[in-house]
Amino acid sequence: MQSKPSPASPLPAMSLAGVRVLDLSRVLAGPWCTQTLADLGADVIKVERPGSGDDTRAWGPPYLKDATGADTSEAAYYLGANRNKRSIAIDIASAAGQALIRRLATRVDVLVENFKVGDLARYGLDAKSLRELNPGLIVCSITGFGQDGPYKERAGYDYAVQGLGGLMSVTGERDDLPGGGPQKVGVAVADLFTGLYATVAILAALRHRDATGEGQEIDMALLDTQVAMLANLGANYLCTGRAPGRMGNAHQNIVPYQVFEASDGHLIVAVGNDGQFAKFAEIAGRPDWPQDPRFARNAERVRNRELLVPQIAAALKTRPRKDWLAALEAAKVPCGAINNLAETFADPQVQARGMTVAMDHPLSDSLRLVASPIKLSATPVAYRHAPPLLGQHTQELLREAGLDEAEIAALAQQRVIA
Structure with missing residues (x-):
């Protein structure tokens, strides 16, 4: 197991040091993207709803346990996708909350969101509006079906996309054998792949921005990703016109x-x-x-x-x-x-590769997480922050944005922030 970094040890240089990300996403695809960026050194500001926060905070049990062995409020699901971030709790349905998001958006390089198509426009927080304030801003929108097309208004969930995108037609035991029939993959692969593709797109957009000063909009869809990740099976169909079926634990193109x-x-x-x-x-x-x-x-x-x-x-x-x-x-x-x-x-190989990491957490001294698989020789991943408590960094981040104590206190009294 990878040990905790010594507090006295200086952090090594990080690939994305200096990059700031405003994260308006929740659940898995968006947070997986922003956790990857954070692992690489980006300063990720996670915006959450006051009171409840990211939906996955409540997706348990299991929950992180405190020193007495009792459950805390932090679900393992949430912990697995939100390290190295700072949390700010803002009510973006309020005018004052929207003003705070606009203020923060002028101070960051990237904004990631997974609201339904058109939702942020109602608040004046859509990509076009924010990029008028910050022309170099990169806005990555993650939805189920993209910003256009006949399904753009639909809510998108990994499970449904695995079915619609063909993955469940090739996953599971053969139909003519016991147990045959549609089967989803054991983890949310459409969400996870979309998060990783979004990370790649953001890195490409950052390179373009650094060369030209121009930001851009990134339109990521779970269904697009699911179709792309069919890989050789998609190619098989396009080459033959025959849809492959389920093969259980066998391979479509290789024997044995x-x-x-x-x-x-x-x-x-x-x-x-x-x-x-x-x-x-x-x-x-x-x-x-x-x-x-x-x-x-x-x-x-x-x-x-x-x-x-x-x-x-x-x-x-x-x-x-x-x-x-x-x-x-x-x-x-x-x-x-x-x-x-x-x-x-x-497994000794998993342990030798340091694929778990222990982190200090405000509620527990026994937090272990799956580590990043990215191994960089000059700018390695660093584990700087445990997954934050809801609103843990609200006041800190607002001070950094230039608000004084009276302004912060007034926003708290109005329940715009928490």
Whole structure:
């Protein structure tokens, strides 16, 4: 596990140091984007509703536990997408709150929002209005279906987009087998991919802004992302006109590339080329397979998977999983165990790569989070702030924006801020 950074240690240079982001997003796609920017050094100001904040603060249990083992108000879901940010609680439905957002927008480089199409225009906080105040501002809007098209008014949720965007038609067991039928992916991949694509788009827009001084608007849609991430399956359909179906744990284009059952459990075999298949066949005690014209080349193995896969399944059932994994790994044939999350986080490679991080939190001294996978040699990710409490930095940020104590007190009395 990655240890806590020493408070006395100076922070290393960070790639996005000096970049300021106003984050009006909530739930997952937007916060995933802004957490990535924050991990890279951006100063991210998370704007939340007074009283309730980001919806995911209440998406529990599980919740972070305090020193006594009791639940706090901070849901694990929220904690997983909001580190390295500062929280300000502003009622943007009020005129005074809208004025504060405009003031903050003149002081930042990027604004990220995931309101429904047209909602921010009602408050005078749309991209056009804000960019008139700050021409260099980059505004990234994340919605379910984009700023135009017949579905633009619809609310967009990851689950629905996985279905509409075709992912559930290729995920799950084959329809002709027990348990067949539509299946969503176990994590919200449309949200997560959209957040990452949004991050890439923002970095590109920052480079353009730094070269020209010109900001721009970024229109990100969950459905667009879901269609793009169909990858080889989308290409398969466009090349053939035939929609691929569900294949369970098998691969559409490679054989053998799926889960098999050993004598005491399951393992993954992921043979990627004909040379690896020859090594695999030798280990499986079937050196005849690569000599068989039906199986010698991957294209033929795909065409004849119904003949080959049962033979492989029978062979793998004869020995324990650890024996297969040891032999296949020694021969450099891609393979793997199927871990639960406890086994994953206990895995020596995961630990060696520092894929968890401990952070100090105002309510708990035992906060552990999944670390960033980004490894940069000169400007590494730094873990500067635990996911903030609701409104934790409101007064600090308003002072930075030039408000005096009397102005801040008046806004608090009017319940514009919290």
